[in-house]
Amino acid sequence: MIYLKNHKNKIALMFIFCLIISSLFIPAAAAQTSDEDIPVFLDGKQLEFDVPSRIENGRTLVPLRVIFEALGAVVQWNTQTRTVTAHREQVTVTLRIENKNAYRNNELVELEAPPVINNGRTLVPLRFVSEAFGAFVDWDKNTRTVTIKSPEEKKDVIDTDRGYPHSVTPIVGEPLITLSQARIWAVYRGAHPDFIEIAELYWEIGTELGIRPEVAYAQSAKETNFGKFTGVVSREFNNWCGLKIFEGGPCDEPDSHARFPNDRTGVTAHYHHLMTYAGVRIEGESLSPRSSLVQFGCAPYVENLGGRWALASTYGKSIVWDYLVPMQKVFD
Structure with missing residues (x-):
C-alpha cells in the first residue's frame, strides 16, 4: 500500500511538471x-x-x-x-x-x-x-x-487649409470641425465612452459662447487622456480640463483640483477659463474658480497657452499638433 501511494505521488508530480513545461509555450501563442x-x-x-x-x-x-x-x-x-x-x-x-x-x-x-x-x-x-x-x-x-x-509638412497644411496665420490657432470663432468628425476621431483614438458622449456638450456650449469647440475638446483630450482620467483628477470631479481650485496646490494632489456638480457645469467652467485667456467677456459670474487669477486676453491663440495654462512652454503647441490637427484629418 505504501508503494502504491508513493507511485501515485510520483505520477502526480510528473503530471504537474508536464503542465508547467507546456504552459511556458502558451504566452507566445496568446501574444499574437x-x-x-x-x-x-x-x-x-x-x-x-x-x-x-x-x-x-x-x-x-x-x-x-x-x-x-x-x-x-x-x-x-x-x-x-x-x-x-x-x-x-x-x-x-x-x-x-x-x-x-x-x-x-x-x-x-x-x-x-x-x-x-x-x-x-x-x-x-x-x-x-x-x-x-x-x-x-x-x-x-x-x-x-x-x-x-513631419511637423513642418503639417504646418503647410494648417496654414493653407485652415487659414491660421503664421501657424497660430485662434481660440475664438466658429467651429471648423463638425461634431461628427470629433466623435469619429475620439473613437479612433480609443477614447472612453464618456469622452465621446460629452462632445455634444462641448459643441453646444462652445457654439453658444463663440469659442471653437474643437479647441476645447482637443485640450480636454490632452488633460483627461481622452476621458480615461489616468491622472490625479478622477471622473467623479466632472473636471474636463484639469482646473485647480482658487488656492491652487501641488499638481499631484487631487484636493488641489476643482470639483463640479455635473458635466455641464464642468464643461462651462472650462470654456469660461478659456474665454478669460482669449479676452472674451463672460456674462455673469465665471464658473472657473481661477478666472480672476488670469491676465485677461493674454492668450488669444492656442499656442499662447504654453507657459500660462500649464508650465510647459509647448503645452499649447501640443494641443494643436498632437490633437487638433489629427482631428481635422477626419472626414465624416
Whole structure:
C-alpha cells in the first residue's frame, strides 16, 4: 500500500511538471505577435529599416530610431536603465523598454503598448510617433502602409487649409470641425465612452459662447487622456480640463483640483477659463474658480497657452499638433 501511494505521488508530480513545461509555450501563442515588412513613408520618401515592424495584439510597432532621426531628433540609449531619450528642438521624449509610461517634456504619455526590443532595435507603437514630435501618422489597413508627415509638412497644411496665420490657432470663432468628425476621431483614438458622449456638450456650449469647440475638446483630450482620467483628477470631479481650485496646490494632489456638480457645469467652467485667456467677456459670474487669477486676453491663440495654462512652454503647441490637427484629418 505504501508503494502504491508513493507511485501515485510520483505520477502526480510528473503530471504537474508536464503542465508547467507546456504552459511556458502558451504566452507566445496568446501574444499574437508577428513580424512584418510594413512600408513606412515620411514626407513621401520610404524609410529603410534593418528590422521589420511588428503587429502585436492588433497594434503596429515600428522601429523608433530610424523614424525619430528622420524627423530630426537626436536619439540616445542607456543600456543600464534600458531607456531611450530623444531630443528635437524644445521637445524631449523619454521611454523605457517594456514600460507603457513614456514622458514628453516631463508630461506623462500612456502608450498603447510597451516598447520592445527586436534584434537590438527599439520598437514603439505607431501612434507614439505622432504624440512624441507632433507628426501626422496615417495607417492604411488596405495597403498595410504607414504614412508620416513631419511637423513642418503639417504646418503647410494648417496654414493653407485652415487659414491660421503664421501657424497660430485662434481660440475664438466658429467651429471648423463638425461634431461628427470629433466623435469619429475620439473613437479612433480609443477614447472612453464618456469622452465621446460629452462632445455634444462641448459643441453646444462652445457654439453658444463663440469659442471653437474643437479647441476645447482637443485640450480636454490632452488633460483627461481622452476621458480615461489616468491622472490625479478622477471622473467623479466632472473636471474636463484639469482646473485647480482658487488656492491652487501641488499638481499631484487631487484636493488641489476643482470639483463640479455635473458635466455641464464642468464643461462651462472650462470654456469660461478659456474665454478669460482669449479676452472674451463672460456674462455673469465665471464658473472657473481661477478666472480672476488670469491676465485677461493674454492668450488669444492656442499656442499662447504654453507657459500660462500649464508650465510647459509647448503645452499649447501640443494641443494643436498632437490633437487638433489629427482631428481635422477626419472626414465624416
